Amino acid sequence: MKKINVSVKEKTYPVFIGNSILDLLPNLINDMGLNKNLFVVADENVLELYKEDINDAFAGYSPKIYFHKLKSGESTKSFDHLARIFSSLIKEKFGRDTLLVAIGGGVTGDLAGYAAAGYMRGIQLVHIPTTIISACDSSIGGKTGINFNRLKNIIGAFYQPELVLIDTKFLRSLPVEEINSGVGELVKYAFLTNRNFYNYISQNFEKIYSFDTNVLNKLIYESVLFKGSVVTKDEKESGLRKILNFGHTFAHAFESQANLKLKHGEAVIAGIISALHLSNKTGLLSNQNLEGLIKLPLKVKLPDGFLTKDFNSIYNFMSGDKKNRGGQIRFILLSDIGKIITDIEVTKNDIIYAIEKTHRTIKNSD
Ligand SMILES: NC(=O)c1ccc[n+]([C@@H]2O[C@H](COP(=O)([O-])OP(=O)(O)OC[C@H]3O[C@@H](n4cnc5c(N)ncnc54)[C@H](O)[C@@H]3O)[C@@H](O)[C@H]2O)c1
Known part of the structure; x- marks a missing residue:
């Protein structure tokens, strides 16, 4: 496994890159002292394809964990789906001590990242990119956002994650x-x-x-x-x-x-x-x-x-x-x-x- 540190003004965060490293997430959360109440926003296709791997990775994770499934596709980067994430967070009683984990491609990362930036004025965020675009690009650097009036990424925020975990095992199922x-x-x-x-x-x-x-x-x-x-x-x-x-x-x-x-x-x-x-x-x-x-x-x-x-x-x-x-x-x-x-x-x-x-x-x- 390789590690790159990305430094921005307010923090330095690690990016881990390796094959079959998803299982390391609970330990990393622990070691880095991150919030333990996990709100996982995951792409529906990734959840379906990697149900077992994701379940195994979080098996025995005793604190609170909730899965919010996202419809796949660019049209999900919208106010409607942003509002659905906020509704779920509120309904499931997630507070400031939440760690939002985004598992999916650039659509998931951009939308979930923007939700993390806005919910209670900002909750902790982890990116787990599952496409080549999200692994090599969108999960790094803190750009989050949605499309509006057919304009790409016209509404959004700069919001940096706590860590990025790139498990290249996910890429094998890409069409x-x-x-x-x-x-x-x-x-x-x-x-x-x-x-x-x-x-x-x-x-x-x-x-x-x-x-x-x-x-x-x-x-x-x-x-x-x-x-x-x-x-x-x-x-x-x-x-x-x-x-x-x-x-x-x-x-x-x-x-x-x-x-x-x-x-x-x-x-x-x-x-x-x-x-x-x-x-x-x-x-x-x-x-x-x-x-x-x-x-x-x-x-x-x-x-x-x-x-x-x-x-x-x-x-x-x-x-x-x-x-x-x-x-x-x-x-x-x-x-x-x-x-x-x-x-x-x-x-x-x-x-x-x-x-x-x-x-x-x-x-x-x-
Ligand atoms: N924030 C940034 O800096 C930045 C940079 C580049 C691109 N982007 C944004 O990223 C988006 C494009 O990202 P994308 O191409 O990852 O799109 P995406 O998230 O829509 O994923 C593409 C498709 O692949 C499926 N998928 C995801 N992981 C899979 C896997 N492991 N196996 C099989 N299928 C899988 C998804 O369900 C979806 O159908 C665009 O909205 C673009 O604007 C943002």
């Missing part, structure tokens, strides 16, 4: 589209970090799909290490942390335009392809570099008809992105691996060009 989706965020880290990481993912790409534990553990470890270091320097995204949104301005617009029906990480793949085209159009990225770098995101096979041709509508959703300042859309672009430039303003024509190019590139790669 292929969820692995694709996870690969979206991993590919993002390949562009943000360095060429070694980019080459490692490229060379071991198929091994992700065959659940090679060594490869998955390494990719998740490197991503968490990188994200943790960025969050430490800029917890509330006033500067450096913006780089973690590489590809996301496009991705969120693709998701909104498709009424939040796309897989997030698949939208991120399309968003990265768009960001590469836009980097090229603005003169930051040479044609030769574009040709080389685009190969990695194109390895992910996106579903047929993935992007609509209604480019204007996608553009309009981009105008509503929460990262805009003064109504101006700003992009995170790059000139090479690890050379990221933030806050780039471009023309509407350039944006439409990048989306159109993405549409064509994805279609031609089939």
Whole structure:
């Protein structure tokens, strides 16, 4: 098992990464002196698939424990499901001395994390991510929230957990589209970090799909290490942390335009392809570099008809992105691996060009 400490202003919390480590949770809670009344918010599919493992892990856990089952899917990141968690917490008489444990993917972590931030002005939180996206990305760094009016993550809070436990055993049951989706965020880290990481993912790409534990553990470890270091320097995204949104301005617009029906990480793949085209159009990225770098995101096979041709509508959703300042859309672009430039303003024509190019590139790669 590996351990990474993530430090933010008010605390340092550990992230444990390993295979079959769920059983360690009760001891960790004990050793760290965390609250012992557990309110577990768990994704319905994970509860069904891992009922025995979860029951075994908590068997004999004498203090209070309650399971709140979450409907799976992006539409669960809503006020309605947030209210249901609050109702359960109140009905089951959970007080300030509660430890909320989120077991599931990014949807569970974002929603349950926001509930933990709000209930009684904040209760302790533990993330147990069960998808690649949540393991390598969303469980780290404290962003929590819900969608509203078709806008992604438009309401939320920064709220850091007490600990994150990443048990890669959970990943074995992920269907292929969820692995694709996870690969979206991993590919993002390949562009943000360095060429070694980019080459490692490229060379071991198929091994992700065959659940090679060594490869998955390494990719998740490197991503968490990188994200943790960025969050430490800029917890509330006033500067450096913006780089973690590489590809996301496009991705969120693709998701909104498709009424939040796309897989997030698949939208991120399309968003990265768009960001590469836009980097090229603005003169930051040479044609030769574009040709080389685009190969990695194109390895992910996106579903047929993935992007609509209604480019204007996608553009309009981009105008509503929460990262805009003064109504101006700003992009995170790059000139090479690890050379990221933030806050780039471009023309509407350039944006439409990048989306159109993405549409064509994805279609031609089939
Ligand atoms: N907070 C952040 O910093 C951050 C970062 C990246 C993404 N996100 C958010 O994360 C969400 C996407 O995360 P996600 O892809 O994990 O989505 P998800 O939570 O919806 O999980 C995807 C699907 O996988 C199923 N699932 C979960 N674990 C499983 C397992 N072990 N085996 C089989 N099936 C399993 C779920 O039931 C669901 O159907 C988006 O809402 C996105 O906005 C947040």
